[in-house]
Amino acid sequence: MKSGQEQVAEATRYVRSIWPRRPRVGLILGTGLGGLVKQIDCEAAIAFEEIPCFPRSTALSHNGQLVAGKLAGCAVVAMQGRCHLYEGYSRAEVGLPVRVMHALGVEVLVVSNASGGLDPHMESGDILVLDGHVDLMTHGNAHGAEPMWADATTAGRRFASPYDATIAEQALATARRAGFCARAGVYVAVTGPNYETRAEYRMLRQLGDAVGMSTVPEVLVAAECGLPVLALSVVTNVARPDALASTTGGEVVDLAEQAEPKLREIVLALLQRYEDPLDSVRA
Numbered sequence: 001m002k003s004g005q006e007q008v009a010e011a012t013r014y015v016r017s018i019w020p021r022r023p024r025v026g027l028i029l030g031t032g033l034g035g036l037v038k039q040i041d042c043e044a045a046i047a048f049e050e051i052p053c054f055p056r057s058t059a060l061s062h063n064g065q066l067v068a069g070k071l072a073g074c075a076v077v078a079m080q081g082r083c084h085l086y087e088g089y090s091r092a093e094v095g096l097p098v099r100v101m102h103a104l105g106v107e108v109l110v111v112s113n114a115s116g117g118l119d120p121h122m123e124s125g126d127i128l129v130l131d132g133h134v135d136l137m138t139h140g141n142a143h144g145a146e147p148m149w150a151d152a153t154t155a156g157r158r159f160a161s162p163y164d165a166t167i168a169e170q171a172l173a174t175a176r177r178a179g180f181c182a183r184a185g186v187y188v189a190v191t192g193p194n195y196e197t198r199a200e201y202r203m204l205r206q207l208g209d210a211v212g213m214s215t216v217p218e219v220l221v222a223a224e225c226g227l228p229v230l231a232l233s234v235v236t237n238v239a240r241p242d243a244l245a246s247t248t249g250g251e252v253v254d255l256a257e258q259a260e261p262k263l264r265e266i267v268l269a270l271l272q273r274y275e276d277p278l279d280s281v282r283a
Contacts, residue, residue: 004092004099007053011096012103014052015077019044019068024274026101026227027078027267030113030214031253033234034063034080035260036267043069048081054100055083055093066097072268073275077101084214085137086193095221102225107274108167109222111231112263114256115187115210117238118201122209124238125259127182127266129171130163130231134188134207135216162219164228167270171230174269180262185209187233189216201239210235232266234259 002010021043029036048054048064057064063080070076079097083089098109115128122128168184175182188204190196192213196204204211210233222229236255 002053004096007096008099008103010052011054011100014050015046015066015068015100015104018046019077021068021075022105023068023075023077023101024105024107025071025074025076025271026098026104026106026109027076028082028097028109028111028218029078029080030082030111031256033112033114033256033260033263035257036264037067037078037080039071039264039268040067040076040078041070042067048083051100054097055087055089057081057083058087072271074271076271077104077106082214082218084193085191085217086213091137091217091220094217098218098221098227099225102222102227106227108164108270109218109227109229110267110270111215111218111222111229113187113212113215113231113233114236114253115212115233116195117210117235118188118205119185119209120238122235122238123181124236124255125181125262126235127175127180127259127262128185128187128210128233128235129168129182130187130215130219130233131165131168131184132161132163132186132208133216133219134186135220136207137189137191137216162223162229163231167228167230170270171232171266174266175262178262178265180265182262182266183209187212187215187231189213196239205239211239230266230270232263234263 046066068077186208188208188211
């Protein structure tokens with residue numbers, strides 16, 4: 001079996017053989033949020049299954065391709081869709097695309113997801129800018145296999161915070177200027193794939209502001225790589241345990257797609273910090 005370093009090197013070589021440019025920003029686009037790639041001046045689109053050692057996405061609305069090109073004058077590489085622990089992958093496998101992005105040269109990682117709001121004052125379509133998380137995901141591989149990386153688990157390690165406070169504040173300021181609701185908060189990560197019961201929502205409300213089934217494994221890998229992270233969660237439904245309503249995966253996708261323009265506004269503002277100066281001159 002190839003080591004984690006060998007897998008990253010092989011995947012990186014393959015991507016560079018198709019798209020040799022160095023990206024400055026990496027994007028991971030979650031449930032219902034892959035529409036942002038339509039704004040990218042696409043120079044290469046590579047299906048996950050074509051990239052050696054890459055995990056394959058099977059989740060609803062996750063197209064499963066790596067899109068590379070220019071967005072708002074900035075060289076970017078975007079994952080249109082992601083992989084999850086509940087699909088049977090280990091943390092090491094879910095985090096491998098982040099290591100590949102780092103090897104390609106990205107300087108900052110933007111991660112997005114769709115989540116369930118835990119604060120009853122939230123509304124569907126609100127944006128949560130993560131400033132912390134609670135990790136309730138199953139550690140390691142669901143099948144009990146040894147991790148590919150010696151440091152694949154972050155148990156016992158300390159990070160001041162994997163979320164960049166300066167970038168987060170800029171995101172909140174962008175939302176204020178654009179006139180839509182965004183707030184800082186804590187994301188509770190569970191393995192899934194299920195929506196929560198009334199009792200679970202009450203418990204989770206004591207821990208954070210939104211709940212979802214992704215993001216934390218990728219964010220922790222980014223922290224290991226030294227990458228600053230902006231994590232954005234689109235609240236698609238709000239839990240009200242005393243009047244609990246059923247939620248379907250299709251509804252979550254639809255609500256996330258409706259809120260995607262808000263996420264796009266924040267991302268485009270961030271990219272201005274990483275715009276290629278030569279493109280600014282040409283413009």
